[in-house]
Amino acid sequence: MTNLETKQSREEFIRHIEEHMKQASRKLLKINSRDEIMTVLGESFKELLKCDFVGIGLNLNGCLRLHYLSGDIDIEKIFPYPTDKVNPILYERSIKSDDNYLDPDSVLIQYFKKSGIDSWFTVPITEDHSDLGIIIVGYYDTRPFFNEMRELFKELGAYAAIAMKMIQRNESS
Numbered sequence: 001m002t003n004l005e006t007k008q009s010r011e012e013f014i015r016h017i018e019e020h021m022k023q024a025s026r027k028l029l030k031i032n033s034r035d036e037i038m039t040v041l042g043e044s045f046k047e048l049l050k051c052d053f054v055g056i057g058l059n060l061n062g063c064l065r066l067h068y069l070s071g072d073i074d075i076e077k078i079f080p081y082p083t084d085k086v087n088p089i090l091y092e093r094s095i096k097s098d099d100n101y102l103d104p105d106s107v108l109i110q111y112f113k114k115s116g117i118d119s120w121f122t123v124p125i126t127e128d129h130s131d132l133g134i135i136i137v138g139y140y141d142t143r144p145f146f147n148e149m150r151e152l153f154k155e156l157g158a159y160a161a162i163a164m165k166m167i168q169r170n171e172s173s
Contacts, residue, residue: 024040051138
């Protein structure tokens with residue numbers, strides 16, 4: 001495959017992800033249950049990226065709690081996790097396994113090493129400084145992640161946060 005073909009297939013892949021994420025974002029804003037939002041998010045990542053697992057943790061009562069899990073993995077071992085011990089970078093940006101933003105001794109990195117997870121990325125569920133949760137997507141084998149995907153995923157996380165806030169407002173009123 002030539003460099004031009006590689007670049008075109010990469011651009012095609014990014015466009016495909018972008019279109020899928022736009023559809024998922026629109027769908028999220030029409031949902032009126034937190035559980036359904038988590039299911040739509042998880043299934044979207046699983047379907048689009050053919051990942052080995054998707055886990056979604058939500059901040060509830062001072063802890064990051066596993067709220068959705070798809071795939072053959074026992075990541076629930078690390079939940080619930082105290083919210084005040086979550087590295088703030090996980091809420092600021094989508095990070096990937098080769099970024100080296102997290103301390104090698106962190107609970108997440110140690111879990112991935114012990115479980116044989118080779119490639120992974122996170123997506124913050126955050127909007128307007130409200131850190132609602134984190135999506136964790138992983139693979140047992142090596143996968144390339146394109147930096148262009150980072151903003152797309154962060155945007156999807158923001159839509160999920162907006163949808164969840166709308167549900168909370170409706171529940172309160």
